[in-house]
Amino acid sequence: MDVAEEMDRLDAHVAETRRILKKGGAQGRRLDFMMQEFNRESNTLASKSISAEVTAAAVELKITYRANARTDPERGISFLRLDKSL
Numbered sequence: 001m002d003v004a005e006e007m008d009r010l011d012a013h014v015a016e017t018r019r020i021l022k023k024g025g026a027q028g029r030r031l032d033f034m035m036q037e038f039n040r041e042s043n044t045l046a047s048k049s050i051s052a053e054v055t056a057a058a059v060e061l062k063i064t065y066r067a068n069a070r071t072d073p074e075r076g077i078s079f080l081r082l083d084k085s086l
Contacts, residue, residue, distance in 0.1 A: 003054060006045050013037050039065045 017034045020027045038061060045058035 003045055003048055006041050006048070010038070010041050010045075013041065035065055 013034055017031070020030050020034065042058045042061040042065065046055050046062070049055045049058065
């Protein structure tokens, strides 16, 4: 299966996430949206791929997303812990 479109979108998401991090300030909602996009792309990659290597990379991306996305039990909103070295 062709996953070029998903890979292109992932590249765009990485570039946008870097831009958001460089901008600084209150960017939580934008970063949360970007993490959701990473999650969507990893789901699509994992379901479309016939390559074990691509599937493993998609699963790793999903694990990374879930490890960094948390929910505040009092407010019911998600927030992200990000390494600014992205």
